[in-house]
Amino acid sequence: MKLLIGSLWIATVLCAYWYGTSQVNPHQSAGPGSVNSLTDTAEPGRHNVTNSETLPIDEETGAGPEANTGSAHKPVTVDDAVAQTQALLGDMGWSPTMASIAKAYAIVSQLNLEQTLAALRQLGYGDSPESLQINMLFINRLAELSPLQAVDYVNLNVTGSMQKDGAMATVIATWADSDPHATLQWYLSQPEDTRQQAMGRFALGGLFSSLARQDLPAAISSIETDFDANDFEAIDYAVSSTARNLQNTEDFEYLLERVQAMDNDSALQAVFSSWLTKDPDEALARLDLISDPKQRQAIEERAFRSWMVRKPQEAADRFMQRAAPDQRQSRAKVVVESMSFNQPQQALSWLNRQTDIDTQPLTSELISRSAYRNPQFADQNLHRITEQDNLTILTSRIYQSYSRYSQAKADEFLSRQSPAVREQVLTRLKRVEEIRSRG
Structure with a gap:
């Protein structure tokens, strides 16, 4: 949490x-200075004001003077x-x-x-x-x-x-x-343990996003030369942020060629994940040129999982279109896993349209995965489960999920189940509690 x-x-x-910078026209930012201390030095050329002066705010829009050009500054x-x-x-x-x-x-x-x-x-x-x-x-x-x-x-x-x-x-x-170049040099000058911390990882997102927008060759060159080749996590962050800011096939091809030389499948997947959202046809055509079938399949699945979070319907349909007959069941499972957390209803609607796969185990998978975050959805669709053992397990999970929010709601849910299922659920939960109490 x-x-x-x-x-x-x-x-x-x-x-x-x-959003704010797109709505107003703030004063130009001063570049990074050589001072590295918290001194109260006034900005050169800026009028110093007293605390008695009033900040004008437009009564209807709430905007400041720079967002409201009609008001006197x-x-x-x-x-x-x-x-x-x-x-x-x-x-x-x-x-x-x-x-x-x-x-x-x-x-x-x-x-x-x-x-x-x-x-x-x-x-x-x-x-x-x-x-x-x-x-x-x-x-x-x-x-x-x-x-x-x-x-x-x-x-x-x-x-x-x-x-x-x-x-x-x-x-x-x-x-x-x-100033992405100055920022990059500062980042690279930090001690290695600082760069290994979460701050260093988070920082790579904004840093390489800006660098890629302003100087793509410099961004790629930095990834190649400024990072340890075995620091897969940092490279992944930097490549992902760079790829998200590309728009055309030529830039994606340029980045892909350089990333392929890094021997980092996670970074390759990041390139294809972004490329799929911009131009699926070009990205998939290039993906099919990867010669190693196992590598290609793994990268394809991870890239499609990412795409399905962003555009679930389009991505799921394209993913299944590329499936051989003997792959359709396993690929449908990937679709359900990818969509169940944020889009369970879309995943269920998608499942209901499939005619050549066994939907019962996938429906059970969907309800199980959605129960923790969305017990109402799981509750409403529990009747779709016919296999007794799965029904007991899923009922237990829904009950526990409701309990995190309201014990009364959890008890009401359990009271609606058959006596046999209620007994099995309570027995199962008691056994789990006993195991936990023993440490």
């Missing part, structure tokens, strides 16, 4: 940054920036709307370096959802103005490994957006 929340938080912050104060962002985001927990984040970004993006540092001091650091969301906006602004100071701020002030990893990844992504 903590990992899920952390991932969603990171995604929200990054989305807010890209007035300087921003630290007090107003903090108060307005707290008003916009203070009660939204982990789920602020993109509109609210964009409005808050429009305010924060007007601060200069001295003001941004002052705002962070005024806010202090807290680990509640609201505090993290608000602090990240100001940390992001600091990264735009002075990336090295933002790095220092995160290292000195952000607590909690997940929060620190996410904050550092956001700082590096923001820095890389304006």
